[in-house]
Amino acid sequence: MEALNTESVDDFFSGQAAALAGGTTMHIDFVIPVNGSLIAGLEAYEKKAKKSCMDYGFHMVITKFDDIVSRDMEIMVKEKGINSFKFFLAYKGVLMVNDELLLEGLKRCKSLGALAMVHAENGDAVFEGQKRMIQLGITGPEGHALSRPPLLEGEATARAIRLAGFVNTPLYVVHVMSIDAMEEIAKARKSGQRVIGEPVVSGLALDDSGLWDSDFTTASKYVMSPPIRASGHGKALQDALSNGVLQLVGTDHCVFNSTQKASGIDDFRKIPNGVNGIEERMHLVWDLMVESGQISVTDYVRVTSTECARIFNIYPRKGAIIAGSDADIIILNPKSTFEINARSHHSRTDTNVYEGRRGKGKVEVTIAGGRVVWENNELKVVPGSGKYIEMAPFSYLFSGIDRADASYLSSLNAPVKRFKSTT
Numbered sequence: 001m002e003a004l005n006t007e008s009v010d011d012f013f014s015g016q017a018a019a020l021a022g023g024t025t026m027h028i029d030f031v032i033p034v035n036g037s038l039i040a041g042l043e044a045y046e047k048k049a050k051k052s053c054m055d056y057g058f059h060m061v062i063t064k065f066d067d068i069v070s071r072d073m074e075i076m077v078k079e080k081g082i083n084s085f086k087f088f089l090a091y092k093g094v095l096m097v098n099d100e101l102l103l104e105g106l107k108r109c110k111s112l113g114a115l116a117m118v119h120a121e122n123g124d125a126v127f128e129g130q131k132r133m134i135q136l137g138i139t140g141p142e143g144h145a146l147s148r149p150p151l152l153e154g155e156a157t158a159r160a161i162r163l164a165g166f167v168n169t170p171l172y173v174v175h176v177m178s179i180d181a182m183e184e185i186a187k188a189r190k191s192g193q194r195v196i197g198e199p200v201v202s203g204l205a206l207d208d209s210g211l212w213d214s215d216f217t218t219a220s221k222y223v224m225s226p227p228i229r230a231s232g233h234g235k236a237l238q239d240a241l242s243n244g245v246l247q248l249v250g251t252d253h254c255v256f257n258s259t260q261k262a263s264g265i266d267d268f269r270k271i272p273n274g275v276n277g278i279e280e281r282m283h284l285v286w287d288l289m290v291e292s293g294q295i296s297v298t299d300y301v302r303v304t305s306t307e308c309a310r311i312f313n314i315y316p317r318k319g320a321i322i323a324g325s326d327a328d329i330i331i332l333n334p335k336s337t338f339e340i341n342a343r344s345h346h347s348r349t350d351t352n353v354y355e356g357r358r359g360k361g362k363v364e365v366t367i368a369g370g371r372v373v374w375e376n377n378e379l380k381v382v383p384g385s386g387k388y389i390e391m392a393p394f395s396y397l398f399s400g401i402d403r404a405d406a407s408y409l410s411s412l413n414a415p416v417k418r419f420k421s422t423t
């Protein structure tokens with residue numbers, strides 16, 4: 001069992017305050033079902049979201065599949081404005097789904113026009129890797145990374161891609177952390193498959209060296225899944241982002257304080273998974289990708305905003321500055337500098353995986369819905385001011401799927417009309 005039942009220290013208000021201070025004006029959170037119930041899970045998140053101070057939407061996690069879940073998925077899409085479902089191929093015994101369930105889920109997503117998302121690591125093999133590390137006496141945070149190597153991320157990514165290809169439905173791979181996973185996505189996209197790959201800030205900006213730090217508090221703050229990889233993976237992910245193999249940058253912001261992380265002091269499996277990112281995303285992507293000359297300013301807007309709005313079917317309300325859009329705008333000064341540290345960030349956690357990092361390109365003003373919500377390092381929002389954004393099914397990723405299905409059926413040359421010869 002892995003530590004996934006710990007509640008993050010950030011609630012909707014503190015997490016969203018951090019987002020606005022960092023120039024992100026909408027987020028989509030993952031709803032975890034309660035006792036397998038999508039409806040109960042959504043109700044719990046709706047309650048928490050009453051504290052919202054920024055626009056938000058939801059993805060729904062699917063942990064089992066039966067007639068009730070199938071019906072509730074339809075309710076989510078048609079009545080609740082949720083157009084994406086996430087399947088975990090890891091976290092065995094907690095959230096993990098097997099291939100049979102994934103296939104059912106992919107088919108249901110397709111019929112509803114909803115986007116299937118996967119956390120791609122082979123959970124059975126991770127479980128084995130964890131046992132191996134514990135047997136070797138490797139109980140610290142480095143054991144987390146060693147138990148779930150890139151190989152297992154590549155395998156699960158390839159499997160999810162092939163199953164989505166078999167069903168002929170679009171697939172979104174969340175938090176792509178390794179070359180192995182990225183190469184599977186590159187191959188699939190080259191062949192024309194509708195696969196979206198999302199790197200996250202931590203994967204682009206960090207390497208795994210922190211996990212080997214001799215101080216447990218420092219090392220444990222880097223624990224997330226899939227793990228932050230060895231040096232080389234981050235640069236390859238940056239290249240993939242700049243050449244279009246990966247499409248947009250997320251955060252998977254999910255933070256725990258050092259006391260929560262310390263619950264795994266004797267066993268890395270008990271360290272809650274997750275790192276910072278929502279306040280740092282716009283700054284670090286600018287510094288890493290634009291300031292370094294790897295992508296243009298236009299591409300920066302695309303990978304941090306427009307592409308996300310298109311994929312989740314809320315463009316041009318979001319992701320554009322045109323008449324009728326929501327007027328979510330940031331002013332980023334490319335000449336000013338930022339410095340990241342846990343003392344000054346807005347998240348409630350007492351650690352930051354980018355501690356001490358400096359760079360160029362500072363978000364000086366954030367405007368949400370036409371109102372200035374962050375200026376002169378000051379937040380001007382109150383809990384309850386955020387709006388829920390409904391997301392319709394059948395985004396652009398679904399266009400032409402029915403024609404592809406029809407041409408598949410006509411290519412089968414089957415069933416063959418047979419007669420039985422008499423010999």
Ligand SMILES: NC(=O)NCCC(=O)O
Nearest residue numbers: 224225226252254273274
């Ligand atoms: N990514 C991570 O470590 N924490 C959030 C849960 C998940 O998506 O795996």
Ligand SMILES: [Zn+2]
Nearest residue numbers: 119174175225
């Ligand atoms: Zn995940």
